Amino acid sequence: xxxxxxxxxxxxxxxxxxxxxxxxxxxxxxxxxxxxxxxxxxxxxxxxxxxxxxxxxxxxxxxxxxxxxxxxxxxxxxxxxxxxxxxxxxxxxxxxxxxxxxxxxxxxxxxxxxxxxxxxxxxxxxxxxxxxxxxxxxxxxxxxxxxxxxxxxxxxxxxxxxxxxxxxxxxxxxxxxxxxxxxxxxxxxxxxxxxxxxxxxxxxxxxxxxxxxxxxxxxxxxxxxxxxxxxxxxxxxxxxxxxxxxxxxxxxxxxxxxxxxxxxxxxxxxxxxxxxxxxxxxxxxxxxxxxxxxxxxxxxxxxxxxxxxxxxxxxxxxxxxxxx
Amino acid sequence: xxxxxxxxxxxxxxxxxxxxxxxxxxxxxxxxxxxxxxxxxxxxxxxxxxxxxxxxxxxxxxxxxxxxxxxxxxxxxxxxxxxxxxxxxxxxxxxxxxxxxxxxxxxxxxxxxxxxxxxxxxxxxxxxxxxxxxxxxxxxxxxxxxxxxxxxxxxxxxxxxxxxxxxxxxxxxxxxxxxxxxxxxxxxxxxxxxxxxxxxxxxx
Numbered sequence: 001x002x003x004x005x006x007x008x009x010x011x012x013x014x015x016x017x018x019x020x021x022x023x024x025x026x027x028x029x030x031x032x033x034x035x036x037x038x039x040x041x042x043x044x045x046x047x048x049x050x051x052x053x054x055x056x057x058x059x060x061x062x063x064x065x066x067x068x069x070x071x072x073x074x075x076x077x078x079x080x081x082x083x084x085x086x087x088x089x090x091x092x093x094x095x096x097x098x099x100x101x102x103x104x105x106x107x108x109x110x111x112x113x114x115x116x117x118x119x120x121x122x123x124x125x126x127x128x129x130x131x132x133x134x135x136x137x138x139x140x141x142x143x144x145x146x147x148x149x150x151x152x153x154x155x156x157x158x159x160x161x162x163x164x165x166x167x168x169x170x171x172x173x174x175x176x177x178x179x180x181x182x183x184x185x186x187x188x189x190x191x192x193x194x195x196x197x198x199x200x201x202x203x204x205x206x207x208x209x210x211x212x213x214x215x216x217x218x219x220x221x222x223x224x225x226x227x228x229x230x231x232x233x234x235x236x237x238x239x240x241x242x243x244x245x246x247x248x249x250x251x252x253x254x255x256x257x258x259x260x261x262x263x264x265x266x267x268x269x270x271x272x273x274x275x276x277x278x279x280x281x282x283x284x285x286x287x288x289x290x291x292x293x294x295x296x297x298x299x300x301x302x303x304x305x306x307x308x309x310x311x312x313x314x315x316x317x318x319x320x321x322x323x324x
Numbered sequence: 325x326x327x328x329x330x331x332x333x334x335x336x337x338x339x340x341x342x343x344x345x346x347x348x349x350x351x352x353x354x355x356x357x358x359x360x361x362x363x364x365x366x367x368x369x370x371x372x373x374x375x376x377x378x379x380x381x382x383x384x385x386x387x388x389x390x391x392x393x394x395x396x397x398x399x400x401x402x403x404x405x406x407x408x409x410x411x412x413x414x415x416x417x418x419x420x421x422x423x424x425x426x427x428x429x430x431x432x433x434x435x436x437x438x439x440x441x442x443x444x445x446x447x448x449x450x451x452x453x454x455x456x457x458x459x460x461x462x463x464x465x466x467x468x469x470x471x472x473x474x475x476x477x478x479x480x481x482x483x484x485x486x487x488x489x490x491x492x493x494x495x496x497x498x499x500x501x502x503x504x505x506x507x508x509x510x511x512x513x514x515x516x517x518x519x520x521x522x523x524x525x526x527x528x
Contacts, residue, residue, distance in 0.1 A: 005511050012443050025451045039459050040518050042443050047467040048486025053382045055483055059345070060352050060378050067353070181346065226496070229343055266335070268328045305329075 004034075008041045099199060106201065107249030166320050171246075171283045174313055178243050178272065187213065187233055191240070200244040207241035235261055239269070243276055251280035271297050275306045278313070291317060329354075330401040337388050340493045352381045355402060358409050366413045376412035383408050389488045470520040478513035485510055 010016055011024045028035045177200075180192045191206035214234050242257035258277045264270040274293040281290035294317075297310035326334065333354070336347030358380070362373035384405050387393040393404060444452055444459070471479060477498075484494050495506035 005514055012446060025447065028447070028451045029454050035454060037518075039455055040521060041514075042455065042459060043467050044482075044514060044517060045443060045486070047471055048482045049386070050468075050486070051471065051479070051483045052487035053379070056348065056382050056385075056487070057375075057378045059349065060381070063349050063352060181350070228339065229341065232343065266328070266332055268332050 004037055005041070008038055012041075099197075103198070103200065103248065110249045167282045167285060167287070170313065170316055170320070171279050173316075174309065175246060175276075175279050177247055178240070178276070180240065181236065188236055191237070195240055195244060198247075200247045203244045204241055204248065207237045207244070210237045211241075232265070235265065235269075238262075239264075239273070242280075246276060246280050246283070251283040254280040255284075267300060271300055271306050275310060278310070282317075287317060326401040334388055334393075334401065337385060340389075340490060341496060344489075344493075348381070348385055351384065352378075355381070355405050355409075358406065362409065362413050366417060368413060368416055372416045373413065376416055377409060379412050380405055380409040383412075386488055466525050467517075467521060470517055470524060473520050474513060474517060477509075478516065481506070481510050481513050482517070 007024075011021065016024065028038055177195070177198075180196060187210045191203050191210060194200075194203035194206055211234060214230055214237070238257050238261035242254040242261065245251070245254035245257060255277060258273050258280070261273065264273050274297045278290040278293040278297070281287070281293065291314060294310040294314050297306050298314065300307075333347050333351050337344055337351070339347075356377075359370075359373055359377050362368065362376060363370060366373065368376070384393070384401070393401075444455060447455060471482070474482075480498065481494060484497065489497070490503075491507040491510065492503040494500070494510065495503045498506065500506040500509065
């Protein structure tokens with residue numbers, strides 16, 4: 001019987017040569033028993049499809065329930081809904097408030113440290129080459145990070161305090177942590193849970209753990225599917241870790257993470273990376289790099305979601321420069 | 325032509341394996357607004373519209389995975405899904421409000437086919453007539469009863485196969501050592517199902 005099944009499947013799978021197909025079709029008409037086998041095969045296929053559909057409908061029901069439930073989970077800085085506060089555990093509310101204060105405090109400390117180091121010139125001397133490599137790689141992903149290309153971009157004038165705060169304001173106005181992909185399971189469940197709650201420091205650690213586990217994992221060389229999934233999880237871990245760094249007030253680390261994430265699997269992700277990298281550059285004061293990335297977003301026909309945002313931000317940058 | 329985000333979902337569905345489920349859910353989430361439109365447009369109950377929407381997404385998934393939907397020759401995925409959804413709602417209207425009213429609305433719509441019809445349509449006309457006559461004699465519920473007599477493992481394999489997962493993907497998802505082992509297991513289940521069916525509903 002399995003020979004018949006394989007034979008029938010070859011026909012419906014389009015694997016038969018034209019003359020073989022004629023033999024098959026002729027047999028369906030002339031051999032009633034074989035015709036019945038084909039009919040039963042088609043009915044089985046229909047029934048199996050039905051079973052799969054029923055399973056999918058149950059999945060969709062679950063998804064709807066979870067989706068409705070997740071919409072009630074608040075980010076720490078979101079407006080509380082009327083009536084929901086009464087049902088919150090007060091200790092939980094205090095913990096959320098304490099987390100927000102901690103994130104802000106860490107951000108302020110990093111900002112002050114960065115401003116101090118920048119004015120003394122120490123940071124420039126120590127990290128100049130590394131930063132240049134990172135910047136060159138993000139703006140031109142195909143370039144080798146180890147190449148010693150001479151700098152061909154004009155040096156930007158050192159920023160003053162008003163400049164930095166102006167760009168910070170622009171970043172604050174435009175930055176929203178990117179939404180996580182739907183229905184994530186497995187290795188990314190915990191870091192995304194932290195990310196969605198606004199616990200970016202914990203999210204970064206958790207993403208780092210996931211990366212470490214995946215980098216050490218050896219997939220079976222011939223299993224393309226497994227390797228593809230591993231790369232996808234790695235990409236998500238690095239991408240969302242980068243965004244968490246921006247939220248945490250650490251744009252340099254964000255830029256480094258975007259670089260290690262790579263250009264992205266398709267143009268949709270590439271434009272997201274350009275957008276968020278631009279914000280990170282803006283936060284460091286590297287306006288030329290930010291503008292270059294934003295112009296790429298505007299020019300790309302696939303960047304529907306970010307095209308207008310990028311155009312508006314470019315406009316704001318120009319306006320602010322003129323005013324100053 | 326579908327837009328970038330739709331292409332991403334289409335590619336994800338075609339990639340198959342474990343991650344396919346994520347893209348199926350993303351597809352369902354993407355066109356959820358159809359439900360609200362369906363309720364206002366067709367005067368069907370929430371349950372009917374919701375059921376029509378779930379059916380639509382299942383049909384779109386199957387059509388993408390089997391290659392029936394081709395980006396180059398089709399409009400936006402949203403437009404394609406909307407046409408199927410419209411037809412599914414009309415079908416439900418058909419059941420509630422009588423055939424003639426629904427038939428008028430159906431006239432200009434393409435008929436999104438079930439998978440078995442898809443298979444039957446692959447046959448040339450003389451063969452199709454013969455096979456269709458045979459199929460018409462049988463009741464789908466008979467097959468359902470036979471399926472219930474199989475063990476859980478077989479039902480799981482056949483369910484995945486019904487969702488157009490390849491043997492290679494089934495092997496990974498159900499922890500078989502190779503695609504060939506998964507394929508042989510699937511054949512054994514299908515043979516068993518056929519035996520049960522033949523013994524319960526003998527041909528004359």
